[in-house]
Amino acid sequence: MTALSGKKGVVNKLQSLLQGQVLSDETTLTRFSHDYSIYEIRPLAVVQPYDVEDLQKVIRFAAGEGFHITPRGGGSGTAGGALGKEIVVALPHDGFWQQVKSFNSQDTHASITARAGMLHNALQDTLKKEGYHLPADVSSAGISQIGGNVATKASGPHALKYGSIDRFVEHIEFVTPQGELVNTSEPGSIPTRILKQLDTLSQRILSDTSIRGVLEARRLMKTSSGYNLFSFLDKNQGTAGKMLAQLFAGSNGTLGYITQVELLAEPYENSRATMLLYFADLAEAARAVNAIRNLGVAAIEIISRETALLMGKKEYRNNVLEGENHTLLVEFDGHDMYTQIEAVKQILRQEGFTMAREPVVATDEADIARLWKLRKQILPFLNNLGPNLKALAVVNDVGVDPRHLADFIIELQNIFTKHAVETAIYGHAGSGNLHLRPIFDISQGGLQGRIKRLADDVYGAVFRYNGTVAGEHGTGRLKAPYLQQEWGDKIYNTMKEVKRIFDPDGLFNPGVLLSGGSITDNLRHELRNSF
Numbered sequence: 001m002t003a004l005s006g007k008k009g010v011v012n013k014l015q016s017l018l019q020g021q022v023l024s025d026e027t028t029l030t031r032f033s034h035d036y037s038i039y040e041i042r043p044l045a046v047v048q049p050y051d052v053e054d055l056q057k058v059i060r061f062a063a064g065e066g067f068h069i070t071p072r073g074g075g076s077g078t079a080g081g082a083l084g085k086e087i088v089v090a091l092p093h094d095g096f097w098q099q100v101k102s103f104n105s106q107d108t109h110a111s112i113t114a115r116a117g118m119l120h121n122a123l124q125d126t127l128k129k130e131g132y133h134l135p136a137d138v139s140s141a142g143i144s145q146i147g148g149n150v151a152t153k154a155s156g157p158h159a160l161k162y163g164s165i166d167r168f169v170e171h172i173e174f175v176t177p178q179g180e181l182v183n184t185s186e187p188g189s190i191p192t193r194i195l196k197q198l199d200t201l202s203q204r205i206l207s208d209t210s211i212r213g214v215l216e217a218r219r220l221m222k223t224s225s226g227y228n229l230f231s232f233l234d235k236n237q238g239t240a241g242k243m244l245a246q247l248f249a250g251s252n253g254t255l256g257y258i259t260q261v262e263l264l265a266e267p268y269e270n271s272r273a274t275m276l277l278y279f280a281d282l283a284e285a286a287r288a289v290n291a292i293r294n295l296g297v298a299a300i301e302i303i304s305r306e307t308a309l310l311m312g313k314k315e316y317r318n319n320v321l322e323g324e325n326h327t328l329l330v331e332f333d334g335h336d337m338y339t340q341i342e343a344v345k346q347i348l349r350q351e352g353f354t355m356a357r358e359p360v361v362a363t364d365e366a367d368i369a370r371l372w373k374l375r376k377q378i379l380p381f382l383n384n385l386g387p388n389l390k391a392l393a394v395v396n397d398v399g400v401d402p403r404h405l406a407d408f409i410i411e412l413q414n415i416f417t418k419h420a421v422e423t424a425i426y427g428h429a430g431s432g433n434l435h436l437r438p439i440f441d442i443s444q445g446g447l448q449g450r451i452k453r454l455a456d457d458v459y460g461a462v463f464r465y466n467g468t469v470a471g472e473h474g475t476g477r478l479k480a481p482y483l484q485q486e487w488g489d490k491i492y493n494t495m496k497e498v499k500r501i502f503d504p505d506g507l508f509n510p511g512v513l514l515s516g517g518s519i520t521d522n523l524r525h526e527l528r529n530s531f
């Protein structure tokens with residue numbers, strides 16, 4: 001370690017440099033030891049920088065003394081990316097980091113530039129007042145920050161029609177691991193060493209047919225795993241700065257600290273309708289997804305019968321998710337929605353899908369809002385099943401090409417039966433992205449082994465379908481051990497090169513995104529102690 005050994009020395013030194021807070025009390029360290037993942041890592045100190053200058057000071061201090069930095073937003077991540085052993089730098093939920101710096105609109109498009117600490121729903125509220133919205137609408141809007149959303153390449157149910165957040169990222173401002181401030185819209189601020197190395201890497205990627213082939217083949221898949229190398233494919237269509245901004249989408253705080261984001265927004269669509277389709281068989285529901293997903297619908301969510309039943313146990317279930325059947329929640333928007341509703345009904349009839357009961361269509365805004373509220377509350381309900389019953393985020397964000405979704409689901413059901421684990425299956429089926437929440441009784445022994453074996457089996461199935469371990473929640477610590485298997489050696493090594501370009505000394509978020517570890521390293525103590 002450094003000349004400044006000892007927690008007290010580090011905290012005092014940092015506090016003498018900064019206007020913001022440097023915290024190392026018990027309560028803070030315990031709070032920042034957790035996020036929404038299965039992991040627990042206690043930091044040395046938590047810094048809440050007052051502004052960008054403050055942030056640069058912390059980062060320069062860390063670079064000089066050889067400390068690791070872990071960027072943290074709202075701490076809502078499910079993959080453990082916001083946990084670190086040394087200095088966690090978290091953006092406070094007030095003041096400087098909540099500012100909207102500019103908003104510009106031009107009929108069908110608008111752009112907003114906001115500080116990275118702004119909560120997602122505060123940004124949406126600002127846009128809504130102007131008649132716009134960010135279509136990448138995460139369900140964690142009340143607890144996640146816009147910088148964290150970009151860093152995880154987040155998206156929401158409407159990704160089927162509108163795509164993930166990277167589609168809306170125009171530019172970012174970030175602090176490099178060496179402490180320089182870069183704004184991708186100002187070419188002069190990008191260090192020449194970064195530009196040169198990215199250019200060399202980009203030429204290599206574009207001229208390597210095997211790397212390029214994999215990227216071209218997977219670019220339509222909804223994935224937030226690994227670095228966003230797709231940005232290199234578009235290099236010639238935009239500026240180097242734009243490409244750089246795109247590369248940060250999904251970077252999980254391993255390349256630099258995002259301080260500001262410029263995002264495109266779209267006019268808020270007032271005309272919406274939501275249809276509920278009921279199936280006795282989950283794979284049949286998945287086949288129906290594949291039949292209707294290309295009709296221009298905005299979202300298709302799947303909710304398994306078991307998920308609805310678990311919500312019923314908590315007495316939140318209502319007669320919409322009735323717990324007897326598996327449900328597809330299909331959303332339509334825009335002028336064509338009534339034509340689309342008829343097209344969906346017709347295709348399902350013509351192709352002979354077996355439905356358990358008549359579809360229900362909601363057109364009233366309050367009814368639609370109630371349905372989405374119910375859908376978005378699934379995870380909070382699952383997080384609250386009881387003191388020993390835990391719906392663990394172990395394999396919670398997998399994805400496959402929707403054409404394989406039905407077969408994939410059958411394989412998953414067999415795996416969960418083999419492991420004798422009840423599992424909530426729900427998520428963004430229209431994009432092939434499923435949230436799987438196996439429920440473990442943590443009072444029973446052998447938990448670490450059970451977690452590892454289950455993850456190996458589920459991810460094994462994901463790889464058989466050439467799918468992804470992270471549809472939208474980013475790689476974090478959870479999926480880092482499986483990244484090489486997903487992308488293959490060549491692309492994995494390319495990702496390592498990206499890391500070296502920005503952070504040659506490995507100071508930013510070690511163990512996140514690229515890691516040789518195991519999925520059960522750093523488990524929460526209550527899971528670790530369950531042998």
Ligand SMILES: Cc1cc2nc3c(=O)[nH]c(=O)nc-3n(C[C@H](O)[C@H](O)[C@H](O)COP(=O)(O)OP(=O)(O)OC[C@H]3O[C@@H](n4cnc5c(N)ncnc54)[C@H](O)[C@@H]3O)c2cc1C
Pocket residue numbers: 035036070071072073074075076077078080081082116137138139140143144145146147148149150151152153154155156157251252253254256257258259379380472473474476509512
């Ligand atoms: C109830 C619930 C619902 C959810 N629903 C969705 C959903 O619909 N869609 C979805 O995509 N995800 C969802 N998530 C997962 C999570 O909310 C997202 O991954 C979110 O984008 C994380 O943002 P955050 O600000 O909380 O980031 P954190 O959890 O604090 O950090 C996540 C990662 O981003 C990095 N990071 C954070 N801020 C910065 C920054 N300023 N600069 C650089 N790196 C940074 C961290 O180092 C870490 O690696 C959900 C989670 C929960 C608990």
